[in-house]
Amino acid sequence: MKKILTLLFLLPVYACAANVALYESYQNFEEHIKDRSNKIDGLVGYFAKEVVDQALSDIKKGDAEDKVVSNLSFPHIMKNEISHFEKTAADGDVGCLTVNGYESSNSPVSFSLLYTKEQGRWLIKDMFIAMPEKVEDLPNYAQCPDEAEASF
C-alpha cells in the first residue's frame, strides 16, 4: 500500500517535469545563471550531451573556463525581454524557442534555440543570436537556429 501511495504521489511530478514547456525550461536556466559562478559544472544540466562534451573538451584543450561558461550563459546578453514563441516537433522530442528583447544598449536582440528532450528534460542543443537594426525585424514566430540564421 505504501508503495502504491508513493507511486501515485510521484506520477504527477514526473508528468509535470516531462511536460515543462521550452520557455519554462529557458526561464529556469536564466534564473540559474544569475549568480554567474563561472564554473562549467553548474551548466551541465541545461545543455545537450554533445554541447557539454564539446565545452569540456575545449577547456581541456586550454580554453579559459570563464570564456566557455560566458558563451553558454548567453541569456545575460538580454536585459529586457519583450516576447517569446515556441514550437515542438510531432514526436515531442525536439523543439525550438525564440526569445526577443533588448540588450544593454537597448538594441534589439533575438535568441533562437534548438532544444532536445533527453531523459524527460529539455536541453539546449544549438543557438543563433540575431541583432537586427530595428525592433520590427525581430521574428514574431518560433524559429530554429538555422531558420533564423537563413532569414536574417
Next chain:
Amino acid sequence: MELSSPELKVAVGKFISIAYSKDKGLTTQLLLSGGASITVDEQGHAKLSGKAGILVFNGSPVLENIGANIKTINISFSNEEDMKIGYTLTLNMKFGRMKVKGDFDLDEMITSCSGLLCRAAKALKFRHASYDAELKRILGN
C-alpha cells in the same frame, strides 16, 4: 567586453581601421567594389578580400577585446549607395552563432581615419575612450 551591438559594431570599425592603416588604396577599393569580406580566425589572422585583391593583417588586438569564445569572425560588406557600406558581422562561437547588421559612410570613416582612428589603429591601442566613441558615432548605436 560585453557582447552588445554597439561594441560589436566598434569591432567592425577597428578591423577596417587596421586594414586601412596598412593599405589605404586597396582597403577603399575593396570596400567600394561590393562583395568584399573580412575573415578572422581564432589566432587573429585577418584577411580582407574581394574582387580588387586580398589584404592580410593582424586582427588579434580586436579579437582580444571582444573576449567571447570565438572560432571565426566573418564580416561581409555590400556597397549600398555612393559611399554607404552595409555589413553583416557573424561571430562563429564555440557554441552557437551571432549576427549583427549595420552600415556606415566610408567617406566619414576615411576622414576620421586620417586622424584619431588611424593613429590609434597604427599604435594598436584600442583603449582610448574617445576612439571608441568616434567609432560608435560613425557605425551607429
